[in-house]
Amino acid sequence: MTTGFLSRYGGEIAELTVEHLWLTGAAMLFATGIAVPVGIWLTRSPRWAKPVIGAANVLQTIPSLAFFGFLLPLPWLGERAARVAIVALTAYALLPILRNTYAGIRGIDPAVLFVARALGLTSTQRLFKVELPLAASFILAGLRTATVTCVGIATIAAAVGAGGLGELIFRGVASVDNGLILAGAIPAAALALILDAALGLLELRFRIPVADTEP
Template sequence: MREFLRQYGAQIARLTFEHVWLTASAMLFAAAIGLPLGILLTRKQGLARPVLAVANVLQTIPSLALFGLLLPVPFLGDRAARLAIVALTGYALLPILRNTYTGIRGVDPVLVDVSNALGMSNLQRLLKVELPLAASVILAGLRTATVTCVGVATIAAAVGAGGLGELIFRGVASVDNGLVLAGAIPAALLALCADGVLGLVEKRLAVRR
């Protein structure tokens, strides 16, 4: 074990950093798109079904196939990391979008009526009533999206984007279970850590609610 860590330790650390960077970048873009769009759908009910349907379709495309479909796209295919981040953003979008929409729609209508009676503007109602009450549901979507991203990011190595999947693919190609585990175990630990931290925050928000 010591010999293995001495040989591959630096490489595992570098690929773990790449994995975290890919996941964090994708989550940033997914949150920047999903949160405002989810809020917009609560105001434009007619758009909710088609937009959620498109997000559902993205979620059902096999990850390796999606990476392959994006390869010929201009501006993406020439940069593996860029392509991977776009694909991961697509996979992370549905949980964030759906939970934002569901959380805000699930706010008690009586509280919405009270806020309107108090003369709150739409923005004030959103910031002071709807988002605080929907925060735990929205965070649950972010939690699901993060774990999904960590898992799917291992496939990014197939297009040369790096990450822990690189060790997994090399291990499979050389029939080396040690290399496979060297990539799979840190990826699993990353997913568990992200899920645990966000789970604690979600519970705290649920208690405050």
Template sequence: MNLNDFFLFRYGAEILQHTGEHLLLVVTAIGIATLVGIPLGILITRKASLRQPILGVANILQTIPSLALFGLLLPVPIIGGIGAVPAIVALTLYSLLPIIRNTYTGITGIDPAIKEAGRGMGMTDRQMLLQVEIPLALSVILAGVRLATVIAIGIATIAAAIGAGGLGVFIFRGISVVNNQLLLAGAVPAAFLAIFAELAIGWLERLLTPSGISKGYK
């Protein structure tokens, strides 16, 4: 087999370009989802009445087919249209559920005796949150971020359908011309990105787990 026929050699420059686009979409979406999801997860530990509505909306967003969600965003002003912006919005919405749920699970799963000890020392709710709850729940929260990242990497391949770029460009081109090399040029790097994200965030999660025990929805 001629090396020039191998997809890594034939499409190497394009793979690097589209991998960069893919990473930009995922990192931006996960960053926004983390900034929104963690506070929402904390909120529902304090306001029990908001738990079902917030988790319910996040669950509904997860059930919408990805291509349909991208399509629904097209006519929306400001965040809609063609390109990276609606793709980032869609990926952010898909990433919220695991982050919100794991934040809630991590904080509510802390031993009540530890919380009572903190209150007995006169700690305010803010001090309890920042000095006790978040540090103890951090590994569980990161498990949610890890899951959200892996999901986002997969869904981001669909973003090429609305002109957002990424590795999905190869997949759609490969399907249109029935070319397996093009399909592999998109699918293989996306799979490696997902594996790398899983290992990297998983390592960070284990590093931040004092007891070495992971909890939560993974």
């Protein structure tokens, strides 16, 4: 039965997995592109931190199905379901990346930043040579949380016709076919786990060893 099922759906599962990855990947790219610079800016103007992070938090609380629904009637966005999905997923990914970028940079030992200034590093040099490398594992941790969340939420994007593994799940629910539901759910879960592990490894690589321990 299993072999029959796979030979029947295998190709489709592979195709939808790629689509699922594409939706998530594009959203993560946009979210990182927005949240990291905004997070850096917030460390420079901390009085904006509360309202901006608060706004990202509000985005996060909108039920995903409703969010997709809201975006659908919008002029350019609504033309393609994939656009709707990517915008919504981007919005969900903002908070963890933003929060971690901000907290990661703010959490750097003030003495290190002080010395970087006192030695005559320009503000750009301080950002790229000191602040971002020291906050990198934090930022990656945020990216990882966001990725896992988005892989899950992307399954719902199928409801507006954006494709992805959610399509199998919705079809399975509609036809009360558990096999079909699992055909969507298992690859989606596996995808989340694999990405989580991969980003976890990357995060570890950037982790800064703790000072003040006698060798």
